[in-house]
Amino acid sequence: MLKPFIQPYYHPTTVVMVDDNQRFLENFSLQLDETLACMFFSSAKECLTMLNGRAKRTPLDQRCFSYYQQPTNSDRVIRLDLTLIEQEISNPERFRDVSVVVVDYDMPEMTGLEFCQRVRNHRVKKILLTGVADEKVAVEAFNAGIIDHFMMKSDPQITTRINRTIADLQRRYFSEISSLIQSTLALEAPDFLYDSEFIRYFFELVDARNIAEYYYVEDPSGFLMVSETGQLRRLVVYSEADLQRTLFNLRLMNPPATIMKQISSGKAVPWLWAAPDEFDEDEDFYWSDYVHAAHRVVGEDTWFCALVDSPPADIEYDSETSSYMAYLTELDKQP
Incomplete structure (x- = not known):
């Protein structure tokens, strides 16, 4: 089977x-x-x-x-x-x-x-x-x-x-x-794709948030999710090993102790689409914008998952023309 x-x-x-x-x-x-x-x-x-x-x-x-x-x-x-x-x-x-x-x-x-x-x-x-x-x-x-x-x-x-x-x-x-x-992804696929407890959590999330479509993404691993009306969300997924490696790298950036405590306890996960050294000295880097409340899923491994609303995405996307609801509306207008 x-x-x-x-x-x-x-x-x-x-x-x-x-x-x-x-x-x-x-x-x-x-x-x-x-x-x-x-x-x-x-x-x-x-x-x-x-x-x-x-x-x-x-x-x-x-x-x-x-x-x-x-x-x-x-x-x-x-x-x-x-x-x-x-x-x-x-x-x-x-x-x-x-x-x-x-x-x-x-x-x-x-x-x-x-x-x-x-x-x-x-x-x-x-x-x-x-x-x-x-x-x-x-x-x-x-x-x-x-x-x-x-x-x-x-x-x-x-x-x-x-x-x-x-x-x-x-x-x-x-x-x-x-x-x-x-079959190609399976050579190095993240284990959460095959973990029954994560799969159950994933599809419960799809139902609860009216997700119409989803796409696997990397760095960090997870999914880009899109609702029927075109609202974007990003599901960020860390394993325990991923989180420990990330914590090691974060220490080099000197984040606030409260941020490190949230992440090390598994209550939050980071997603740094920008880093402090990318900002000028007179610019503030708000760590809270890059750290998200996490849900713990315990299956064959333990997964720390955060759902980020309206995530940054380097993709040209217009929900008025490219969402599923827009397509349904177009179909309804056809004779």
Whole structure:
């Protein structure tokens, strides 16, 4: 059994529904999770044209890697640039990625199965809606890997099941598209990504703060988090060993004794995006701006975590155009 882990990045994506019955689409749209970004099509051909005709954006997992030749030999070196992960928040196109397609089997232009076979992006997850008479076809399609899930339109629990299935498949979609980053990061990954107690704390925080997307960052390790409305937060995470090394380095900067006491007790952690020696002699350095109250998480290791509101970020970001809420508003305006 694979050990649970936190994916290096996650953001909302778009779900597409295809059914030739316009009334069914309208009714079903009211049953879906209101936070889902959805597009609805009553024409399978029109939807397929949209899916296959979209200009392909190079996936983040490919953009993060670069290859170059060593000057002294013929070896090729692969480099992972983790800074590109957090910079994805400034890309408003990220939400347009289609992760899941929900398609009816019985349609006049083409069957749902034919539709799924003609979707060119093999990363997209597919749910087939069927009638009782089509169940055998759906089972065969699932076993053949053409679809990822199927369910009966007549299922009285379809609302609950479709929302849960979409959420599961979106997670699976992200697990697959970030697998290359995951496997490379795992060579030196911080252990908190795999610590079950930290994972529980992390997703409780995501729910409590309405976090819509998150991106792994380094120096210090943690995550850049973004709410639905575009508010930025930075989760800073230290292990006990990290904290001790940081305390050693901090002593060279002569911080106030109260600051050192807060950090050494684990009640606070530092994040110095600036240092005292960067300021002029007549300028004050306010240590309190760089030290944040910490929450202790005890799992396989002990983690000291601080959530920083409105953190400094060297990224061009406009919440009015690049937030998930802005994208949902744009979708609502479409006919």
